[in-house]
Amino acid sequence: MKSSKLILAFLALTLSVMALAQQAPVQEPMVFATYEQEQRFKKLTEELRCLVCQNQNLADSDALLAHDLKSEVHEMLLAGRTDDQIKQFMVERYGDFVLYRPPVQKNTYVLWLGPLLLLLGGAWILHINIKKRAQLLNTKTTDGENS
Amino acid sequence: MNSRILPLAAFLLLLGLLLVGLRIADKKTQIPSPLIDKPVPAFDLPVLGKAEQRMSAESFLGKPYVVNFWGSWCVTCRAEHPVITELSRMGVVDIVGLNFRDEEQDAMAWLRRFGDPYSVSLVDYDGRTSIDFGVYAAPETFLVDASGKIVFKHLGEMTMEVIETEILPRLASMESGS
Numbered sequence: 001m002k003s004s005k006l007i008l009a010f011l012a013l014t015l016s017v018m019a020l021a022q023q024a025p026v027q028e029p030m031v032f033a034t035y036e037q038e039q040r041f042k043k044l045t046e047e048l049r050c051l052v053c054q055n056q057n058l059a060d061s062d063a064l065l066a067h068d069l070k071s072e073v074h075e076m077l078l079a080g081r082t083d084d085q086i087k088q089f090m091v092e093r094y095g096d097f098v099l100y101r102p103p104v105q106k107n108t109y110v111l112w113l114g115p116l117l118l119l120l121g122g123a124w125i126l127h128i129n130i131k132k133r134a135q136l137l138n139t140k141t142t143d144g145e146n147s
Numbered sequence: 148m149n150s151r152i153l154p155l156a157a158f159l160l161l162l163g164l165l166l167v168g169l170r171i172a173d174k175k176t177q178i179p180s181p182l183i184d185k186p187v188p189a190f191d192l193p194v195l196g197k198a199e200q201r202m203s204a205e206s207f208l209g210k211p212y213v214v215n216f217w218g219s220w221c222v223t224c225r226a227e228h229p230v231i232t233e234l235s236r237m238g239v240v241d242i243v244g245l246n247f248r249d250e251e252q253d254a255m256a257w258l259r260r261f262g263d264p265y266s267v268s269l270v271d272y273d274g275r276t277s278i279d280f281g282v283y284a285a286p287e288t289f290l291v292d293a294s295g296k297i298v299f300k301h302l303g304e305m306t307m308e309v310i311e312t313e314i315l316p317r318l319a320s321m322e323s324g325s
Contacts, residue, residue: 051283064248065283068274093281095181125153 030074037077044073044083047100048090057100180281180300187214187295188279195246195254195268202269204295211321212241213314214289215265215305216277218249219257221285227304228261234310235264239318240290244268247277247285290314292321 032038042059048069050061058066058073069090076086090098102108182188191203215231217224235242244265246254251270258268271277280289290299290313298317301309 065274068278072278092181093278094283095281 030070032074033078040083041074041077044077044086045070048073048087049094049098049100051094051098180297182281182289182297183300185297187289187291187297188276190269190271190276190279192245192269192271192276195244195251195258195270198251198270202267207241207243207291208295209293210241211290211292211318212243212266214243214245214280214291216245216247216280216282216285216287218247218285219253220249223304224286225261227286227306228264230305230307230310232262232264233307234305234314235266239315241266245271245276245280247271247282248274290317 030038030041032041045059046057048058050056050058050063050066050069052063052065053061056066058070072089073086076089081089087099096102096108102111104112187204187207189204191201194200194202213234231242234240242265244267246268248271254268254270258265269276280287284302286304288301288305289297292298299313301313
């Protein structure tokens with residue numbers, strides 16, 4: 001009996017948390033002039049970060065700010081702004097962090113080139129190891145011939 | 148020899164990266180504002196409580212001021228309210244309240260209940276101005292110099308420490324004309 005009360009309390013708690021998470025009003029469906037515009041909207045909101053939740057993009061986020069920023073993107077699209085102009089609008093306000101794909105620039109070289117360098121380093125180590133083993137194998141076989 | 152040092156070096160390198168990562172992890176949510184050293188975004192907003200009166204960014208030129216984004220719905224704003232009040236009481240700088248995404252009655256009631264530290268509060272009902280300021284949390288506080296340039300931004304709850312270490316020294320250096 002006690003445990004059923006506990007479960008009820010737990011359920012009530014989860015429900016109230018869920019209610020909080022749903023605070024943002026349901027967004028009205030957005031109307032686009034063309035299919036191409038809609039595709040661009042989808043792509044843009046997937047590449048822009050929701051700054052409140054930070055690990056979600058605008059498309060996925062249901063936060064109030066994400067709603068507003070989506071409407072902002074929508075309006076700019078309808079006004080005929082290019083993707084770059086829209087991204088620029090966001091970066092001017094929120095910084096590079098708003099972009100899920102960081103731009104290639106001085107402070108992101110490590111980020112972009114790091115994996116390549118690691119790969120090259122790995123290849124180099126592999127190369128040396130293979131060479132060593134080949135030598136070892138060679139000496140062994142010559143040893144074998146000698147004995 | 149070499150075959151032993153190399154993995155150890157690699158391990159130490161990764162360990163170093165981990166430590167650096169842990170160090171900046173708690174600062175990660177603080178996104179540096181691209182607006183520092185830039186002019187204040189243009190705005191033209193009604194004054195809270197006097198809907199027929201409007202003020203723009205130009206109205207504030209000539210004197211440094213603090214912009215504090217707040218809302219009656221924002222719990223942290225209530226928490227920082229005594230600190231903002233203290234800054235106002237010092238009388239060293241005007242504080243412009245930017246009441247955003249709020250209902251007028253709620254905002255007025257909030258000020259009546261807790262006290263009004265602002266020299267004026269402007270109403271950003273739809274949050275457009277807050278987007279132009281790059282605000283993504285509340286409260287956020289900006290320090291603007293006499294030429295209308297943003298010189299400092301603080302995200303989240305204002306503290307006496309931030310006032311003493313960031314805001315007051317900047318105000319002092321503005322006064323000495325450097």
